[in-house]
Amino acid sequence: MHFNATGEASAQRPEDENLGVGANLAFGLQHVLTMYGGIVAVPLILGQAAGLPPSDIGLLITASLFAGGLATILQTIGLPFFGCRLPLVQGVSFAGVATMVAIMTSGGGMGAVLGAVMAASLLGLLITPIFSQIIRFFPPVVTGTVITTIGLTLLPVAARWAMGGNSKAPDFGSMANIGLAAGTLIIVLLLSKLGSSAISRLSILLAIIIGTVIALLLGMTDFSQVGNGAYLALPALFHFGLPTFEIAAIVSMVIVIIVTLVETSADILAVGEIIKTKVDSRRLGDGLRADMLSSLIAPVFGSFTQSAFAQNVGLVAVTGVKSRYVVATGGVILVALGLLPVMGRVVAAVPPSVLGGAGIILFGTVAASGIRTLSRVDYGNNMNLIIVATSIGFGMIPIAAPQFYEHFPSWIATIFHSGISSAAIMAIVLNLVFNHVKAGNSDQQSVFVAGTERIIRQHTIAELHDGDYVQNGKIYDARGNEVPMMAHA
Incomplete structure (x- = not known):
């Protein structure tokens, strides 16, 4: 029997199963394809906002792939005090996009962004012991709500992918794009139903490959540019200049880091719930420290804040593949993509509509996993129903009305622009108010609870x-x- 760094018997943990090199590569590539669009989106947005030439934007992308790969390996394999050793893929966080664009456009430039990320991540690393102690405030009513919201929040991403990905493209929302997405979705369903257990587990990857081949035959994707450009490129340290440290930029980025800590906590607890393994405060703290250390180092290569990718939590739920070594292999693939731009160009040729068809099932499965967790909650003579209802409703506001916080102070918009962090904060606060602070609670059923099944x-x-x-x-x-x-x- 093998033991991990914390002394637990690894043979008893589902995430410690090693499926072998072949399976690790196949399932790891499936994870990379699932999150590739998300990990390249942030450097694309920031590069364009900074007015960088295409060559430098390409370096931003490869830097983010490289940093995300290293962060994934750290999170899954771990070092003493760093890494939750769970099947979690790390990558550039969306939480800080608006803040980093604001820092850039206000005159700070890329140096101020990188400096703010490093300073705020260092502070985040110092406060992780506080966050790791909140595990007892995440009962099923909170984790189920957050997992459900993660799935619901990601579904609009899948819909945009299915429509073509680029809202400014002339064929955005065309029947061709949506038809290709629908075809990919049908292939996933057919492989899941008719295939062997191995094929069923690889249904997402196989459907993406088949969908891409169909797109190539229909002229909806182009691999002609794959051979153009460098085949090997080592990451350049501080290519965009040395970081500068501006107080206002750092303060605004600290808020982003706090939101990132909340989201990563939710993702760690969510994947632990999905694969049925124990996540205690020590393990949560190790995961958060890996998150912050990765975010602190990423700017050295020209990347930004790192966090767990929620869409890959969905992939774990769909496939049932719980091995952290699979995700670690995905991290190695990401590092290779960061070193081999030609591989990145191959993956970039996969049409967004193909990813959208697979994403509908992936992200829907996350929501379904949350609903399954919520089914274990006691909705008797208490306020759990109103906790769930309010938190999910609050989490849906940024999705249903993206401009809702437009006139609020920027720090409020930064915290609540994410449906995941909105729902997590609301669920934690309401659970504290109604289930931990008993004073003032009515001994009668609320009007909401009274409406439950009799x-x-x-x-x-x-x-x-x-x-x-x-x-x-x-x-x-x-x-x-x-x-x-x-x-x-």
Whole structure:
């Protein structure tokens, strides 16, 4: 029997299963394809906002792939005190995009962004012990709500992918794009139903490959540019200049780091729930420290804040492949993509609509996993129903109305622009207010809880007469006489 760094018997943990080199490569590539669009989107947006030439934007992308790969390996394989050793893919966080664009456009430039990321990540590393102690405030009512919100938040991403990815493209939303997405989705379903267990587990990867081949035959993708450009490129240190440290930029980035800590905590707990393994405060702290250390080092290569990718949590739920070594292999592939731009160009040729078809199932599965967790919550004479309802509703605001926080102070918009962090914060606060602080709680059911399912036995209804009615908890007959009730034996 093998033991991990914390002394736990690794053979007892589902995430410690090693499937072998071949399976690790196949499933690892599936993880990379799932999150590739997300990991390249942030450097694309920031590079364009900074007015960088295409060559430098390409370096931003390869730097993000390289840094994401290293962060994934650290999170999955781990070092003492760093890495939760769970199947979590790391990559550039979306949480800080608006803040980093604001820092750039206000005159700080790329140096101020990189400096703010490094300083804020160092502070985040110092405060992780506080965050790792909040594990007891994440019962199923909180984790189920957050997992459900993660899935619902990601579904619009899948829809945009299915429409073509680029909203400014002339064919965005065309029947050709949506048809290709639908075809990919159908292939996933067919492979899941008709294939062997191995094929079913690889259904997402196989569907993406088949969908890409169909797109190539239909002229909807182009591999002609794959051979153009460098085949090998080592990451350049501080290519965009040395970091500069500006107080205002650092303060705004600290808020982003706090949001990142909340989101990563939610993802660590979510994947632990999905694969049925124990996540305690020490393991959560190790995961958060890996997150912050990766974010601190990433700017050296020209990348930004790192966090767990929620869409890959969905892939774990869909495939049932729980091995952290699979995801670590995905991290190695990401490092290779960062060193071999030609591989990145191959993956970049996969049409977004193909990813969209697979994403609908992936992200829907995350929501379904959250609903399964919520099914274990006690909705009796308490306020858990209103906690779930309020938190999910609050989390949907940025999705349903992206401009909702436009006129709020920037720090509020930074915290709540993410549906995941919005739902997580609301669920944690309401769980504290209603389930930890008992003072003031009513001993009567709330109007929300009163609307939950009730069961009345058929023989009880048979005893009622025409004209009987209920008033103040008592039964009266048609003439107003009280009908005596016998206590249940």
